[in-house]
Amino acid sequence: MIELFGVTKRFGAETAVDALSLRVEKGQVCVLVGTSGCGKSTTLRMINRLIEHDAGEIHLEGAPVRSFDEVTLRRRIGYVIQSTGLFPHWTVARNIGLVPRLLKWPRGRIHERVEELMALLGLPVQEFADKYPRQLSGGQAQRVGVARALAADPDILLMDEPFGALDPLTRQALQKQLQELQARLHKTVVFVTHDMDEALALADRLVVMRKGRIVQQGRPIDLLHEPADEFVESLLGGMDRGLKEAALTRVSERMLPLGPRLLASERIPYDASLSQALSLMLWHRVERLTVVDGEDIPVGELSLRRLLGGKSS
Numbered sequence: 001m002i003e004l005f006g007v008t009k010r011f012g013a014e015t016a017v018d019a020l021s022l023r024v025e026k027g028q029v030c031v032l033v034g035t036s037g038c039g040k041s042t043t044l045r046m047i048n049r050l051i052e053h054d055a056g057e058i059h060l061e062g063a064p065v066r067s068f069d070e071v072t073l074r075r076r077i078g079y080v081i082q083s084t085g086l087f088p089h090w091t092v093a094r095n096i097g098l099v100p101r102l103l104k105w106p107r108g109r110i111h112e113r114v115e116e117l118m119a120l121l122g123l124p125v126q127e128f129a130d131k132y133p134r135q136l137s138g139g140q141a142q143r144v145g146v147a148r149a150l151a152a153d154p155d156i157l158l159m160d161e162p163f164g165a166l167d168p169l170t171r172q173a174l175q176k177q178l179q180e181l182q183a184r185l186h187k188t189v190v191f192v193t194h195d196m197d198e199a200l201a202l203a204d205r206l207v208v209m210r211k212g213r214i215v216q217q218g219r220p221i222d223l224l225h226e227p228a229d230e231f232v233e234s235l236l237g238g239m240d241r242g243l244k245e246a247a248l249t250r251v252s253e254r255m256l257p258l259g260p261r262l263l264a265s266e267r268i269p270y271d272a273s274l275s276q277a278l279s280l281m282l283w284h285r286v287e288r289l290t291v292v293d294g295e296d297i298p299v300g301e302l303s304l305r306r307l308l309g310g311k312s313s
């Protein structure tokens with residue numbers, strides 16, 4: 001668990017973070033959003049003490065962050081940034097093993113851990129272990145960055161725009177991979193992003209910041225339904241909020257069992273979102289879709305009325 005109590009950070013005359021209080025439960029993904037310069041990165045970097053706070057308290061599992069030495073912080077908190085921060089003259093394997101080496105793990109254990117992480121992140125050892133960062137694509141480098149952050153099995157992961165520099169397809173693939181990892185590893189994650197779709201997809205708890213303060217926080221769906229003010233409303237998508245909400249619901253949650261009717265010709269996977277279903281209906285000018293499982297076998301149907309929240313088909 002991470003707790004911030006009235007935390008303030010000033011840079012000269014400017015207050016970057018202003019008496020901010022926040023609690024991130026164990027295993028939760030907390031996403032910070034807000035306009036540029038509102039203090040998201042500063043908040044993140046105070047948690048691992050890359051920036052020291054001026055006032056208030058920050059606690060990890062109930063103990064002040066200032067009571068931990070640097071090595072303990074490195075072990076307990078993984079940190080991923082947009083530019084990856086990989087050492088250019090080190091191989092992928094060496095980059096991933098950085099923190100275990102600092103912690104003086106035995107060589108064999110480091111080797112095993114690096115291989116385990118590369119497998120976890122979909123980076124075949126044969127192909128990537130001896131490559132240098134310049135030989136990697138943006139998405140591959142970002143995966144190495146995540147593997148490195150996870151190396152010492154930290155409880156906490158701080159991610160600052162980790163996928164910001166990637167093309168939309170790679171970005172979505174890495175978001176999905178992060179969700180799958182999180183389902184297995186249950187880290188306590190604080191994630192900063194400018195991309196509202198990314199924020200809504202990943203967040204258990206969404207925190208909207210403005211001028212160093214929190215304007216609103218809660219479950220994404222609650223913020224979409226009841227934004228505290230116009231600022232939150234427009235940040236969350238304004239008129240697009242309906243589509244953003246639909247993106248949060250899976251087709252499998254709305255579909256009905258297969259009925260006696262003929263199957264609709266257009267098909268959609270059961271784990272697609274309602275916004276994708278709506279898009280497909282618009283594209284094909286149809287009001288019904290056949291829902292299929294991973295093997296393309298029909299498992300249900302989704303009608304436009306049902307998609308809109310109606311009870312019957």
Ligand SMILES: Nc1ncnc2c1ncn2[C@@H]1O[C@H](COP(=O)(O)OP(=O)(O)OP(=O)(O)O)[C@@H](O)[C@H]1O
Pocket residue numbers: 011014015016034035036037038039040041042043
């Ligand atoms: N090292 C620093 N020295 C002086 N001012 C700083 C420093 N770091 C941040 N600031 C200022 O503090 C404020 C908050 O910056 P921060 O990087 O936390 O915002 P942010 O919300 O992460 O912004 P962005 O979304 O653009 O990355 C900004 O006004 C910034 O100029």
